[in-house]
Amino acid sequence: MLMLAREAVVGMLRVVPLFSRASDEDLDALAARVRRVSVRRRQLLFREGDACEGFHVVVYGRIKMYLLSSQGAERPIQLIGQGGCFGDITMLTGDRYFMNVQALEDSLLLYLPREAIVAVIERDSGFAMAMLQSLSMRVKGIVEDIGSYSMHPPLQRLVYFLLRQLPPDGGNSARIELGFGKNVVAAHLNLTPETLSRCLKELVDDDIVSVAGRSLLVHDVERLAQRVGRAAVSVAQPG
Structure with a gap:
């Protein structure tokens, strides 16, 4: 040793x-x-x-x-x-x-x-x-x-998870090194991998995040946080 x-x-x-x-x-x-x-x-x-x-x-x-x-x-x-x-x-x-x-x-x-x-x-x-x-x-x-x-709509679960992964520097853009496979994250959020992919695609399509290998680039932390409220009132897809 x-x-x-x-x-x-x-x-x-x-x-x-x-x-x-x-x-x-x-x-x-x-x-x-x-x-x-x-x-x-x-x-x-x-x-x-x-x-x-x-x-x-x-x-x-x-x-x-x-x-x-x-x-x-x-x-x-x-x-x-x-x-x-x-x-x-x-x-x-x-x-x-x-x-x-x-x-x-x-x-x-x-x-x-x-x-x-x-x-x-x-x-x-x-x-x-x-x-x-x-x-x-x-x-x-x-x-x-x-x-x-466990209790919130799928998109809100993903947004909460991403916000918890942000580095502590407080900037409005950030790189998140996930290091966790999609199946692991999906199980952690009590979602199917397909539902997780749909939620992530929604954030990518809205130009809030982009994917770079096993990293996730958050372009606008403030907009990402705002999706918590929007997701809370949306109709949840089954996970």
Whole structure:
């Protein structure tokens, strides 16, 4: 296993929302316990029911967390990219993984054991409070995503998804590196691939977005956001 420089690990942890308000001392203590994990495309990392003894931060790559129906169909619940993490909520409750976790592409992860997090929490109440706030926001975001992707018309689901993928620079045009196959995104949004294609074509025809390989170019973020309201009152096509 190749080791990463402590300074590099601290820099990677600092961009994770979970640690955005952590002190240099706390980050340095966590970096000392980090383990580098390389995973291959399509590798199954955890199954539902596996023990969760720590959590992972995505340095690069894409991770899918999904449930299986009684018929064996996959329903992606979370699609996690660079800077995201998984296992943190489950780790703190002491429960086992309640979803399956799979790499969608070759990925590099940083693993932090539960005892390392607990040690910092016990030492620094400010870190503990900031972490609780971050976890609460993540849970809230997951619930909002599930509601948006399950209860709204197809076009609105796609628009919500794209808005969540926008980079944080706040510009009115942006490039979104999807990294997720069409079938994965469709399942995540509870749509068929055909319905997803129709919704995307509508945005392309209206010159709001264009497709460039596995990237999506958003020409006008404001117009894209306006489609949320228009889609909400449209008649939904069956997904």
